[in-house]
Amino acid sequence: MGVTSRTQALELELERLLGPPTAKILSRELGITTAGGLLNHFPRRYVERGALSDLESLPHDELVTVVARVVRASTRKMHHRKGFLTEVEVADEGEGSQGTLAVSFFNSRKAMNELLPGARVMLAGRVGVYRHQQTLSHPDFEVLPEDHALDEADLGPVPIYPATGSLPSWRIRKAVDTLLRLDLLDGVADPLPAEVLRAERLMGLDEAYGVIHAPLDLIEAEGARRRFRFQEAFQLQTALAIRRAERMARPSSPRPPRAGGLLEAFDARLPFTLTDGQIGVGAEISTELGQPHPMNRLLQGEVGSGKTVVALRAMLQVVDAGGQVAFLAPTEVLADQHFRSLSRLLGPLGEAGQLGAPETACSIAQLTGSMPSTAKKKVLLDIASGAVDIVVGTHALLSDMVQFAELGLLVVDEQHRFGVGQRDALRTRSGTAPHVLVMTATPIPRTLAMTVFGDLEVSTLDELPEGRLPLATHVAALHEHPGWEDRLWWRSREEIDAGRQVFVVCPRIGDESDAGPGGDASTASVTETMARLGEHPALAGIRIEALHGALGPEEKDAVMSGFASGAIPLVVATTVVEVGVDVPNATLMVVLDADRFGVAQLHQLRGRVGRGVHQGTCLLVTRLPQDHPARQRLDVVATTSIGTLLAEFDVAQRKEGDILGSSQSGTASTLRLLRVVRDAPLIEQARQAARRIVDADPLLRNHPVLAGIVAGLDDERKDYLERG
Structure with missing residues (x-):
């Protein structure tokens, strides 16, 4: 066929x-x-037949699968949280068996509706103990029909499918x-080329479908699953390899370093020594900027690892070589922070055209949507004439009104906040492709970067600057220790009295719009917290200000300026402070209802404190009970300081699944089995195999089935593939 x-x-x-x-x-x-x-x-x-566990002999802290009968079930509202708890007791079906098990579910309507007394159910989860009773907390389960036998000796393992209550x-x-x-x-025809099947020792398509749905044993099932995981990785990596080859073929103006230029002058006045990581990554970027094809590099790093300095040195090399730089930030607050940070780092070297400026100085400007029209027109003219060397801006930079004399480098910060079309609006505006440097403070596991950002080269900064003390993170569990809530604010006062500053972070602002219909009015808000802290005796006489996205640009700027100068000791904020806020004197962050934030987000938030010479502390406040699944996330954040490890945990917990979309099409690849953290070696093998195929046959003329799949990727998937 x-x-x-x-x-x-x-x-x-x-x-x-x-x-x-x-x-x-x-x-x-x-x-x-x-x-x-x-x-x-x-x-x-x-579920392997014969592997079902007896309730009387369940091993503690191990994964088990049991078939049992529901004896009792009840659902009640939780005391300290919005939501409900479903508690179920199940018993062994066997004659004479006395084994029982307590099972609990948080906010599970499926469990509430299906686990009724008398139901026969298969449960799979990790055994715990609560109040001397063996438990399963939020396990997978399937209600079985009464005639569904599980002990046929002539059949293989029982496949358990993603299902619904009605199916x-x-x-x-x-x-x-x-x-x-x-x-x-x-x-x-198989979508995997014959040479790849042979090299990787994979099952053919027809055999793999038969085995994955009806294996003779678990070893055979894993062989089929490996084949489909490899297929998913290979098809994605082929598409990425094609895009990488297309970009490498585009011409770009080389921007090699210049002796005696701006970059050398900048390095000479740096008041600190670059880390080994900054030097190494800087050398990689410098080499690529000197090539006749466009650099396409992702720069990630731990919070405070010095990405901005690395990026600025790349900008100065491009300026030395006659090119302009566009620095694209997702919000005005962040654009303003970057503009101030770059101006501070450059000092007189960023004051070209002003009296007393060094001969090698460059010109740096800012362009945002809220600027007065007169100021905006002047910046636009200076960009078009080449009078501005570096322009820092928001989406305003993407306007058709912005014309560069010679755009040599595009730096994109927090790139996931921009659409592909928005980024391409700048990248394709000049005759030759500019070099591209993408920066992110969100930790990305290497394997996720390799899968989603597979056509970018990846650089990672994982060292902290010399003298920076490690951050201390603790979980403040109010469910077990309600008295700690009062202590939070006295602890904040201690920091303020020591001359330092405090962030208090809330999940929402507090108006009606962010509490519904998807919101939760029981979570801490900026509005409510401001009122409460204003009356707390621990903070009497302390100036407290709010910072959130609903404030106007001038209000935000006034609060940030006051906080940066030390005039405001305590700020109550939303996640608007997650990135770009650099106040070295801030040493304490209190995150209220921390369980409402993701692992990566918590890591980013806590990176706002301890950026100076004093010890930083982050308190993750939660009212959830210890056995709630969300508590595990907080414990991991509190015990792990390495961002990429946290990101791997986050990806594994979220079960990233189909990275490219949810299409059920039989012709386009969807990632149903591939897990980018677990399957790192397989993804690397698939990437190497895909590049060999594309290098030998860039148009895939000899692989029509594979070519059809890659061409069948829809626009949404192509957006994902063009993350660079």
């Missing part, structure tokens, strides 16, 4: 193959309408079995 036959086989409608009733429920519950969609709805795990796993399995018996894929 050719490409067309393969496409037709996978896109056959389920209504024709399985009948209207089955097709209707698959479409309604899972959005699956085609043969390819159902075949690619892989089991999430398998249990066993019904999905039955539909898949029916589809497999039709032999739809007999002779269908």
Whole structure:
């Protein structure tokens, strides 16, 4: 069969193959309408027959799978949190067995609706102990039909599918079995090239589909899953390899370093010594800037690791070589912070045109949407004439009104906050492609960068500047220690009395709009916290100001300026302070309802304190009980200071799944099995294999099936692939 036959086989409608009733429920519950969609709805795990645990002999702190009967079930509101807790007791089905197990679920309507007394259920989770009773907290579960046997000796492991309350796993399995018996894929062309299958020792397509849905044993099942994980990684890496090759083929003006120029003058006046990491990454960037094809590099680093200095040195090299630099920031607050930071680092070297400026000085300007029209027009004229060497701005830089004399470098900060079209508006504006440096303070595991940012080279700064003390992070668990809440504010007063400053961070501002319909009015807000702290005796006489996204630019600027100067000792803020805020005298951060933030976000927030010579402390405040799943995130943040390790945990917890979208198409790759942290070696193998294929056959003329898949990526997926 050719490409067309393969496409037709996978896109056959389920209504024709399985009948209207089955097709209707698959479409309604899972959005699956085609043969390819159902075949690619892989089991999430398998239960090996005979491996079911007896409730009387469950091993503590190990993963178990049990089949039991629901004895009791109840749901109640939680005392200290918005939401509800479903508590279930299950008992062994075996004759004479006395084993029972307590099972709890937080805010699970599925558990509340399905785990009713008398129900027969399969549960899978980690065994814990609470009040001398063995427990499972928020386990996976599946309600089984009464006639669903689990002990047939002649069958392999039981596949457990992602399911819904109206469409249990066993019904999905039955539909898949029916589809497999039709032999739809007999002779269908494999999307993996034959040489790749041989080199990686992978199953063929037809065999892999049969095995993954009906394995003889767990070893065979893992072989099929590896094949599909590799396929997902390979198809993505092929698309990235093609885009990388296309970009490398575009011409760009070389910007090599110049002796006796601005960069040398800047290095000579630096009041500190660059870290080994800054020197090494700077050398990589410098070399790439001197090439006749565009640099496309991602620069990530721990909070406070000195990314701005590395980026500025790259900017100065480009200016020395006659090019202009555009520094794109996602918000006006961040653009203003960057403009001030660059101006402070440059000093007189950034004052070209002013009396007394050094001969080598450059000109730096700012362009934001809120600037007065007269000032904006002057900056636009200076950019177009080449009078401005470095311009720092927001989305205003993307306007068609902005014309560069010679754009040599585009620096994008926190790039994930910009759409692909927005970034390309600058990158494609000049005749030759500018070099691109993408910066992020959000830790990205190497494997995630390799998968999503696969066409960028990645540099990581993981050293802190000399003299910086490590940050102390603690969980303030008010559920177990309610008296600690008062202590938070006396602790804040101690820092202020010592001449230092405090951040208090809240999940929301406090007006009605951010509490509903998706919000939660029970979480801490800036408005409510401001009122409460204004009346607390610990903070009597202390100036407290609010900082959040609803304030106007002038109000934000006034608060930030006051905080930076030390005039404001305590700021109550939202996550507007997550990046770009640099106040070395701030040493304490109190994050209220910290469980409402992600791991990476908490790491970024705490990076705002301890940036000077004094010890920094971050207190993660939560009212959740110790066995709540969200508490694990806080414990990990409190015990781990390495951002990339936290990011790996975050990615693994969120189960990143289909990085490129949720299409059920049988012809385009969706990441159903690939996990970028777990599968790092496999992704590297896939990347090498994809680059070999693309280097030998850039247009994939000899691989029409693969070419069809890559070409079939929809616009949303192409946006993901063009993250650079």
